[in-house]
Amino acid sequence: MTLLEVSGLNVFHGDLQAIFDLDLRVGEGEVVALVGANGAGKTTMMRALVGLIASKQGRIRFDGAEISAASAEDIARAGLCMVPEGRMLFDSLTVLENLMMGQVLRRRGYWTLERVFELFPILAERRSAMPRHLSGGQQQMVAIGRALICNPRLLLCDEISLGLAPLMVEQIYAAFAQIGKQGTALVLVEQDVKRASAAADRLYCLLKGRISLETAAGAVRVEDLTRAYFGA
Amino acid sequence: MAWIETVVNGLLLGGLYGLIGIGLALVFGVMRVVDGAQGEFMVMAAFFAVIVLAAAPDLHPLIIFGLAILFSFCVGYVYQSWIVNRSMQSSDPLAPLLLTFGVSIILRSVMVEVFGADLRGLQLGSLSRASIAIFNINIGVMPLLTLATSIALFLLLQWMLKRTSFGRIIRATADRRDIVRLFGVKPDRVYACVMAMSVALSAIAGLFLAARASFTPFSGVERLLIAFEVVVLGGIGSFWGPLIGGLALGVTQLVGLKWDPNAGLLYCHLLFFIMILIRPSGLVASRS
Numbered sequence: 001m002t003l004l005e006v007s008g009l010n011v012f013h014g015d016l017q018a019i020f021d022l023d024l025r026v027g028e029g030e031v032v033a034l035v036g037a038n039g040a041g042k043t044t045m046m047r048a049l050v051g052l053i054a055s056k057q058g059r060i061r062f063d064g065a066e067i068s069a070a071s072a073e074d075i076a077r078a079g080l081c082m083v084p085e086g087r088m089l090f091d092s093l094t095v096l097e098n099l100m101m102g103q104v105l106r107r108r109g110y111w112t113l114e115r116v117f118e119l120f121p122i123l124a125e126r127r128s129a130m131p132r133h134l135s136g137g138q139q140q141m142v143a144i145g146r147a148l149i150c151n152p153r154l155l156l157c158d159e160i161s162l163g164l165a166p167l168m169v170e171q172i173y174a175a176f177a178q179i180g181k182q183g184t185a186l187v188l189v190e191q192d193v194k195r196a197s198a199a200a201d202r203l204y205c206l207l208k209g210r211i212s213l214e215t216a217a218g219a220v221r222v223e224d225l226t227r228a229y230f231g232a
Numbered sequence: 233m234a235w236i237e238t239v240v241n242g243l244l245l246g247g248l249y250g251l252i253g254i255g256l257a258l259v260f261g262v263m264r265v266v267d268g269a270q271g272e273f274m275v276m277a278a279f280f281a282v283i284v285l286a287a288a289p290d291l292h293p294l295i296i297f298g299l300a301i302l303f304s305f306c307v308g309y310v311y312q313s314w315i316v317n318r319s320m321q322s323s324d325p326l327a328p329l330l331l332t333f334g335v336s337i338i339l340r341s342v343m344v345e346v347f348g349a350d351l352r353g354l355q356l357g358s359l360s361r362a363s364i365a366i367f368n369i370n371i372g373v374m375p376l377l378t379l380a381t382s383i384a385l386f387l388l389l390q391w392m393l394k395r396t397s398f399g400r401i402i403r404a405t406a407d408r409r410d411i412v413r414l415f416g417v418k419p420d421r422v423y424a425c426v427m428a429m430s431v432a433l434s435a436i437a438g439l440f441l442a443a444r445a446s447f448t449p450f451s452g453v454e455r456l457l458i459a460f461e462v463v464v465l466g467g468i469g470s471f472w473g474p475l476i477g478g479l480a481l482g483v484t485q486l487v488g489l490k491w492d493p494n495a496g497l498l499y500c501h502l503l504f505f506i507m508i509l510i511r512p513s514g515l516v517a518s519r520s
């Protein structure tokens with residue numbers, strides 16, 4: 001079953017076009033990696049999907065409904081959620097309050113505060129701390145937990161590992177295995193190809209706003225990927 | 233003893249000044265918008281009360297106050313959703329400032345047109361003149377009530393922002409207005425609610441002011457000036473700042489007046505000016 005189907009998507013930043021004629025598909029419960037160099041348009045693409053960028057053309061179908069003209073609020077309500085690049089925590093809210101923002105959507109399901117605290121025990125310990133007093137990895141856990149409590153059908157994770165210590169990245173990717181078990185589909189946006197393809201079922205590579213490669217994650221050939229990533 | 237009485241009365245007046253600033257501070261804190269029309273909203277609430285009082289003289293003052301606050305709450309909601317939200321979409325931070333000042337000029341002119349430029353007062357009967365003596369100091373009941381209301385409203389607002397889920401949504405929206413949308417929050421609607429609360433708070437200040445001294449449609453300008461001074465003096469972005477700033481201004485004004493009866497608000501403006509020079513961050517250092 002296809003959960004997300006994007007066809008012929010064009011996204012604009014003012015007069016500049018950032019995404020060209022893009023097709024992309026994510027199945028129910030599937031883990032998809034979206035890799036690409038800096039400036040390839042990955043973040044723009046994610047922000048367009050969740051409705052934060054309105055200037056776009058093309059079709060986006062999510063869970064059977066057309067959402068290309070829907071507001072970010074309605075898209076979230078439908079269960080398409082995002083862990084934004086740079087974590088984007090609410091700085092004047094405590095860890096607990098940040099997580100509770102995920103409850104505002106009232107999408108019930110497996111993920112609750114308790115389950116998130118089980119997944120990331122350190123957050124339970126630091127629930128009253130302000131985000132700026134956390135390490136980068138802990139902040140990322142808050143951002144992931146906050147999105148999980150929305151109980152998304154599909155979770156877009158934008159540059160989760162950026163700027164984190166390798167050990168921390170290990171821990172966070174271990175959590176993704178558990179998240180996937182609940183049937184949540186995932187899109188992992190990464191610059192780190194190895195990391196992303198190890199966790200994913202399928203892989204897309206984005207180059208200058210276009211899909212340059214689509215393949216099963218296990219069957220990636222290095223020379224193909226190098227060409228798709230850097231351009232020839 | 234007379235000086236102590238002056239300081240005490242200054243503090244009571246300061247409570248009112250704090251209340252004048254709180255609406256402006258709330259809107260600025262959440263939306264980063266300086267609302268130039270808050271002064272007119274204070275005057276408008278007072279006119280509303282005067283009209284209701286003239287139409288139904290037997291109504292209890294509390295009911296009249298309640299109606300005026302409810303009216304202001306609705307005005308604030310509509311004002312934000314129809315007008316200010318539109319200008320906030322502009323990337324120019326000056327746009328909402330200019331717009332709200334424009335609104336203030338229009339409101340002022342409309343009030344002159346409808347009510348005339350005569351001095352008005354809000355007569356609350358014996359309550360206006362009642363006083364009690366504490367330690368040989370005569371304290372007006374009305375000013376005491378004003379300070380108590382002011383502190384109660386500050387506490388209530390603080391509780392609402394810190395402890396309720398709506399307060400949490402307001403703070404999150406103030407932090408990141410785009411990211412809250414990923415959690416189903418419509419920032420425009422949050423802003424409309426915040427503006428409604430802000431105009432309602434300003435209405436309370438406007439009603440107390442009107443009960444204290446007469447006003448005209450032009451009084452909004454000086455009320456806004458006090459609101460500005462209170463907010464900046466207290467420290468922009470700090471929660472208790474407006475109350476502290478208001479108390480400082482109130483004491484300064486009355487002590488100044490006692491020492492120099494012709495001074496008016498001169499010493500308040502001087503205090504404000506000096507503070508801007510030596511401590512622009514305000515009396516209460518901001519955390520954010």
